Structure formats: C-alpha cells, structure tokens
Amino acid sequence: MLSDMLTELLPYSGSYRGGLSNHLPMTLQALAELGASDAELRLLAARRSHLEPLPDHGRDIGDTRGWLGDAQSEGAWRRRFACERGRGEWGRHWPSRLQLVLAAPASASFHGVIRLAYALRGGVEPEIDAALAYALSHWRLLPLPGLASAPQGLGEVLRNWQAAPLPIPDDGRLISDEIAAALALPDVPQRLPPGLLASAREQRLYARLLFQARHEFDALHLLTGWEAALSLARGHGMSEVPDSAALQMQAALLGIYIYNGCPVLARPGKMALADVGEIAAQARSQADDHSIKLALSCLRLAELEDDADWLMLAAQTARRGWRGVARA
Structure with missing residues (x-):
C-alpha cells in the first residue's frame, strides 16, 4: 500500500x-x-x-x-x-x-x-x-522588485521585456537561486509599473505560455508549484491562494521569464482533446518523475480552472514527456 x-x-x-x-x-x-x-x-x-x-x-x-x-x-x-x-x-x-x-x-x-x-x-x-x-x-522569500497590490499590466510588461530583453544572469545552481539572480538585475524595478499584481488565474495563464514557449526545467516547476499552492488553498476552503502567495508566484514568474530570455508568449494551436483516463495511463508510463508530476498538475488544473488548455498540455506531456511538449 x-x-x-x-x-x-x-x-x-x-x-x-x-x-x-x-x-x-x-x-x-x-x-x-x-x-x-x-x-x-x-x-x-x-x-x-x-x-x-x-x-x-x-x-x-x-x-x-x-x-x-x-x-x-x-x-x-x-x-x-x-x-x-x-x-x-x-x-x-x-x-x-x-x-x-x-x-x-x-x-x-x-x-x-x-x-x-x-x-x-x-x-x-x-x-x-x-x-x-x-x-x-527550507523556507525562503523571493525579493519583490517593486511589486504592489493593484491588478494591472502583467501582459504588457512581459511584451515590453520581450521587445527589449533583459540580460540573462550567470548560470544559477537551484531554481530559486536563478529566480533571485534574475530579480536582482538593476533594470528590473525601473521596468515595472507601480501597482503591478496580476490575478492568480492570469499568472497561471502566462506561466503555462512560458513553459510552452521554452519548456524549460524552471518553468515546469512554476506550473507544478502553482497547482500545489492552489490545491492547498482549495483544500482549506479558499477559492484562491492568498495575496502573499500570489505576490511570490508573480515574482517567480518574472524571474523565470527573464532567466529564459524573455521569449514571445504565443498561444499554441488547438488539438483534439484526449480522454482523461488515457492521459493518466500514458503519464504512468513516463520514466521521468517530472513528466509524471507535470501531467498530473495539468489534469488537476484543467479541473480546478475549468480550462481545456490545461488538458491539452496534460495530454502532450503524458504522450511525449515534458521535454517533448510542442513549442508555441
């Protein structure tokens, strides 16, 4: 058992x-x-x-x-x-x-x-x-580069950074170190509008698009981390994660976006939806634990968010592994 x-x-x-x-x-x-x-x-x-x-x-x-x-x-x-x-x-x-x-x-x-x-x-x-x-x-707060509490502007910020990418920091060691290194770049606070804090749901959308643009290791963990945080919140009677969690996850999104070279975040094309049971069976056959966990996280987010795009990512991950997910 x-x-x-x-x-x-x-x-x-x-x-x-x-x-x-x-x-x-x-x-x-x-x-x-x-x-x-x-x-x-x-x-x-x-x-x-x-x-x-x-x-x-x-x-x-x-x-x-x-x-x-x-x-x-x-x-x-x-x-x-x-x-x-x-x-x-x-x-x-x-x-x-x-x-x-x-x-x-x-x-x-x-x-x-x-x-x-x-x-x-x-x-x-x-x-x-x-x-x-x-x-x-292992508790650790990420630095917050001038983030405040009014919802505005995340998509525009990401598009502006893509048009004039920030320099990628030196290679980090752990994911959290890479995020901290990116957020410590001197230009970051000056390129954020005052009052930036997107809704948690909007952040999860951009986190998914970032993974589909680069399908890199740190972007993967942003997705599985988001699902876990939302799972904890929903399991304890909250409709969404607290603002404190959303602020930290937005900082992580910005840091990972910079660290991955500020890519264009485009929505991928639609694909035929697979059966949830078939997705689960294919995910179990993956040898890599990150592929297994990402497929499960996407299945859960498809249900928690009522969003079929998560189901498509779950199907791609279950079939090809996280490294084989089609780029946007």
Whole structure:
C-alpha cells in the first residue's frame, strides 16, 4: 500500500546532494493519483539509493526560534510535530504553518509546497509532517522588485521585456537561486509599473505560455508549484491562494521569464482533446518523475480552472514527456 511505502521513506532527508529535492514521496503520490497499481508503486519505491539519511542534531524542540529557513532544523521539526500529535496539539498550530508555507511557495524551488500538497492529499500523517518539516526548514522569500497590490499590466510588461530583453544572469545552481539572480538585475524595478499584481488565474495563464514557449526545467516547476499552492488553498476552503502567495508566484514568474530570455508568449494551436483516463495511463508510463508530476498538475488544473488548455498540455506531456511538449 502507498501508506506503507511512504512510511518506509521517512528515514530519508527531504533533499540530497546539497539541495536537490527528494522527489520519491511526491512521485509515488502522483502515480497513485494517476491510477498506478501497488506493483508499479513498489517498483518505484525501491529506487532510493540516491537518497540520504535525515540528520537530526538533537536540538531542543521546546523552542523553535530561528528554525524557519534553517535547513539543519528539518529533523527537529519532525520530532516537534510528532510530539504535538501525541499531545493533541498539532491542529492548533496548523493554520499558522499553512499560512507560512503559502507565503513562500517558491521555497526549496517550489518543492516545499508541492510535497506538502501531495502529502495532504495522501493523508499519511508522518509524511504530512515530513513534508511540512521540509517546507519550513527550507523556507525562503523571493525579493519583490517593486511589486504592489493593484491588478494591472502583467501582459504588457512581459511584451515590453520581450521587445527589449533583459540580460540573462550567470548560470544559477537551484531554481530559486536563478529566480533571485534574475530579480536582482538593476533594470528590473525601473521596468515595472507601480501597482503591478496580476490575478492568480492570469499568472497561471502566462506561466503555462512560458513553459510552452521554452519548456524549460524552471518553468515546469512554476506550473507544478502553482497547482500545489492552489490545491492547498482549495483544500482549506479558499477559492484562491492568498495575496502573499500570489505576490511570490508573480515574482517567480518574472524571474523565470527573464532567466529564459524573455521569449514571445504565443498561444499554441488547438488539438483534439484526449480522454482523461488515457492521459493518466500514458503519464504512468513516463520514466521521468517530472513528466509524471507535470501531467498530473495539468489534469488537476484543467479541473480546478475549468480550462481545456490545461488538458491539452496534460495530454502532450503524458504522450511525449515534458521535454517533448510542442513549442508555441
């Protein structure tokens, strides 16, 4: 069963090799949602030789000051959550922690919010705690280059930047580092109108067009991160992500757009819609976990947004993998 497999993975850290995210719990949940059998899940769960044990430095769990954003606190957070569950206190702290995760959705290159959303859908409490511990221990706010709170102008900004592209920064290391490097370019604040904040739905449209223009790794994570953030919001009675999350996701969109050379964002041509069951079956056959997760995210966004364009992207991803998605 999936719950047993997720429990077997608990000794491992949320990251490995100095910052790469442990995708295995997320991919298992994604495959399960796509209808994978226990045998298929077991085959994937066995592929864990690349993972690293979770260190726990034994810090006092009675005082969490200074833990937020401290990667070395992941093990202590897990112990803290287990203690709170034993005392019946976990739920009392949950609303403020969810708010924290949503306020910094690009943390751990979007994997904090993604893993937490997947874990909550799976419902395995120790995995929920592991996902939350990873999100909080790797918590990071993106710099906001002059963004404010009135909706206007995102499409025009992107078109203007495409007409006169900003210089692409030096190669980064992790996705969040690339975004921060792009937003730190000196011309960025001067080329943003005051009061820029697009609606979340409009941002997701431009995020999809950006991926279809470049189908690059960081643009992919913007999509899966958006689906996870919206999943968390909808799962807790919100119609949309909070403004704090939308601001951070817009900053991420701008940074990724710059980092990908400010491409033209054109709507791709229409294609015949595939059956959802067929898309799920094709996605399960993909060997790459990013293709599996992107296909699932697009299927979910097609439903959450009531937008068939997401279904078309899901079908393309399931059939060809994320690298083979047709360019706009």
